[in-house]
Amino acid sequence: MKIKPRHLxxxxxxxxxxxxQDFGWKALSEDGLHDPENPAxxxxxxxxxxxxxxxxxxxxxxxxxxxxxxxxxxxxRTNIFPETxxxxxxxDIIMDKTGEMPLVLFPHMPHTEWLDCSNCHDQIFVRKVDxxxxxxxxxxxxQYCGQCHGAVAFxxxxxxxxxxxxxxxxxxxxxxxxxxx
Ligand code: HEC
Ligand code: HEC
Ligand code: HEC
Numbered sequence: 102m103k104i105k106p107r108h109l110x111x112x113x114x115x116x117x118x119x120x121x122q123d124f125g126w127k128a129l130s131e132d133g134l135h136d137p138e139n140p141a142x143x144x145x146x147x148x149x150x151x152x153x154x155x156x157x158x159x160x161x162x163x164x165x166x167x168x169x170x171x172x173x174x175x176x177x178r179t180n181i182f183p184e185t186x187x188x189x190x191x192x193d194i195i196m197d198k199t200g201e202m203p204l205v206l207f208p209h210m211p212h213t214e215w216l217d218c219s220n221c222h223d224q225i226f227v228r229k230v231d232x233x234x235x236x237x238x239x240x241x242x243x244q245y246c247g248q249c250h251g252a253v254a255f256x257x258x259x260x261x262x263x264x265x266x267x268x269x270x271x272x273x274x275x276x277x278x279x280x281x282x
Contacts, residue, residue, distance in 0.1 A: 161259075190209045
């Protein structure tokens with residue numbers, strides 16, 4: 102492959118993402134949120150100890166959050182106000198503008214178990230297949246999937262968690278997939 106300037110930009114941003122990957126939970130006295138002088142800080146559990154009980158990930162913040170929820174290690178409160186409507190949808194979307202990489206599968210289910218539709222629609226993504234000019238450079242610059250992945254969700258160096266569908270085995274059409282049985 103001939104290296105073009107836009108590849109260099111891509112590689113520079115990717116290198117930045119790799120550097121940002123070194124992650125450890127800070128002690129409460131060093132997190133900039135808790136008052137280290139307050140004697141009550143002794144009563145609180147340290148994050149590293151609390152997180153060590155959850156299913157471990159090798160990257161990012163070192164916890165497989167979807168598994169932690171599915172296997173009921175944690176049961177996050179879904180709403181503050183009783184009238185808030187919770188909506189979980191099972192809709193997978195296949196994206197095929199991935200060059201030579203495997204196709205991207207975006208699953209609504211695990212996202213809507215954590216997030217409200219309004220977290221993504223329509224500020225980050227217009228609610229229509231193929232209506233968003235998503236590309237890897239924009240993602241690495243913190244747009245689209247990169248608003249969360251690399252920040253609070255698993256890092257962008259985990260290519261295959263998004264690019265999870267090999268071109269050779271995919272015979273359907275990109276876009277919304279028929280719901281799984
Ligand atoms: C958080 C999900 C996610 C991760 C992680 C991810 N990608 Fe992507 N990637 C996408 C999406 C979404 C697209 C756009 C697909 C579309 O619009 O059809 C894309 C597009 C691409 C493209 C197409 C060309 C371009 O510039 O957009 C390439 C090549 C690519 N990704 C490579 C990678 C590599 C290499 C990695 C790992 C270093 C990676 N991706 C990690 C989601 C991701
Ligand atoms: C984490 C972000 C995220 C959340 C949260 C989210 N979506 Fe989406 N949604 C997407 C993406 C990405 C697409 C595909 C956009 C594209 O292909 O350009 C999409 C596409 C859609 C589409 C278009 C399907 C079509 O036929 O064109 C609908 C409808 C939709 N979402 C409904 C919802 C609803 C309802 C919720 C809440 C229950 C929700 N979404 C939550 C990211 C999200
Ligand atoms: C608003 C925040 C947000 C956006 C935007 C977002 N994600 Fe996520 N995503 C999450 C969170 C939170 C999780 C669960 C925590 C984790 O796995 O790190 C997650 C998990 C995932 C998973 C793993 C699902 C599983 O079953 O474990 C995939 C795959 C994924 N995202 C792909 C994408 C792709 C592709 C895009 C862009 C088209 C995207 N996400 C955009 C927040 C987001």
